[in-house]
Amino acid sequence: MSTSSKPVAPLTPLQLPEPRIERVRNALVVPVQKGGRLPNGVFRSNGTFCEHSRTLLSQNRFTDIPDRPDRRGVMRISGRHVFGGVMRDHFGHFLLESLGRLWVFDHLDDPVDGVLFSPRRSGERLARFNPKYESLFDAMADEAAPLMINAPVVVEELLLPSPGFGHQGWITGTPQFRAAVQPRLATAFPAKGGPDIYLSRTRLAGVEKAVDKEQRIERLMARAGYEIFHPQDHDISTQIAQYRAARRVVGPDGSALHLAAWAVRPNAKVAVIQRRHREKTVQSFVNQFEAFGVADVRLLNPLVAKNQQGMKEAGEPAPLYFRLLSRQLQENGFL
Incomplete structure (x- = not known):
């Protein structure tokens, strides 16, 4: 693993960079500024910008380089701090954009004073770390304090890890990230819960989050002995404990699967139900499970083809064939 301060190649959304930790003395850390794509990041004492302080956002976009104040x-x-990047409140984006550098805690010889984050929206003077995420953050960051900055600061010693996880092409994580996250979750969250779970979205607000015919899907799964699990109704500790206990996990593509992929046992069976016509995004869930060691992952696509859907109201979920989904679940060993 490189610890050199030499310039690195520009980040690409297609492939994660080689893991490295740069120690930046008197680092100038700039929080999210207004305009553009969340401009923020780190400047060295000589004025050069640290490429690895950029964050990969959705749709293969990177945060912009900020103006140097x-x-x-x-x-x-004063002291030694880790650069965490952008702090997102949305759960899925929190997992994909705010935790990818915490693999560094498996490679530190000395303690750190905190992890520096910039809130998603510039100028959030009273921004606080979301307490719902504390147990997961503590498990990955050795209980180092998450510090939110809303104005530029100069840090005596900043540890800048390269990103180790993220959207799309980064979803598989680096070996260092995978080696850090899985043992930490196993230690912090003992397995507890039912063996078969269906991850439901029926209680999520917003029609864009809905799954067509999901109440029928819930009844089907419940008759087969599955617990209908609503992740957002449980704290993260309970979610991870349940994922670690499960032997079969079924659910539509969505943020809950990102956390499940970190936590489920390698011998678990997972079915990802495609709920929207976003093939690359949906495939990324399968890629993540496989990269994190789950060998038996099935992608089930029961959707009506786009060219056969006819007219539907804006925002309505993509229609699916219920009987086709039932058959797919049975043929793949989930019913």
Whole structure:
């Protein structure tokens, strides 16, 4: 693993960079600024920008390089800190964009004083770390304090890890990230819960989050002995404990599967039900499960083809063939 401060190649959404940890003395950390794609990041003391402080957003977009402020008058922070990047409140984006550098805690010889994050929206003077995420963050960051900055700061010593996980082409994670996250979750969250679960979306607000005919799907799965599990109704500790206990997991594509892929046992059976016509995004869930060691992952596509859907109201979920889904679940060993 590289620890050099030499310049690196520009990040690409197609492939994760080689893992490296750059130690930046007197680093100028700039929080999210207004305009563009969440411009933020780290400048070295010589004024050069640290490419690995950029974050991969959805749709293969990177955060923009911010304007470099004058160091004069900028608040200074003493001690050693880790650069965490952009802090997202949305659960899926939190997993994909805010935790990808925490693999560094498996490679530290000395303690750190905190992890520096910039809130998603610029100017959030009272931004706080979402308490719902504390148990997961603590497990991955050795209980180091997450520190939210809303103005530029100069940090005495900043550890800048390369990103190790993220959207699309980054979904498989680096070996270092995978080696860090799975043992930590296993230690922090003992398995507890039913053996067969269906991850439901029926209680999520917003028609764009809905799954066609999902109440019928719930009844089908319940008759087969599955627990209908609503992830958002449980704290993260309970979610991870349930995923670790499950032997069969079935659910539509969505944020809950990103966390499940970190936690389920390698011998579990997983069925990802495609609920929308976003093939690359849906395939990325399968790729993540496989990369994190789950050998038996099935992608089930019961959707009506786009050219056969006819007219439907804007925002309505993509229609699916219920009987086809039932047959797919049976043929793949989930019913």
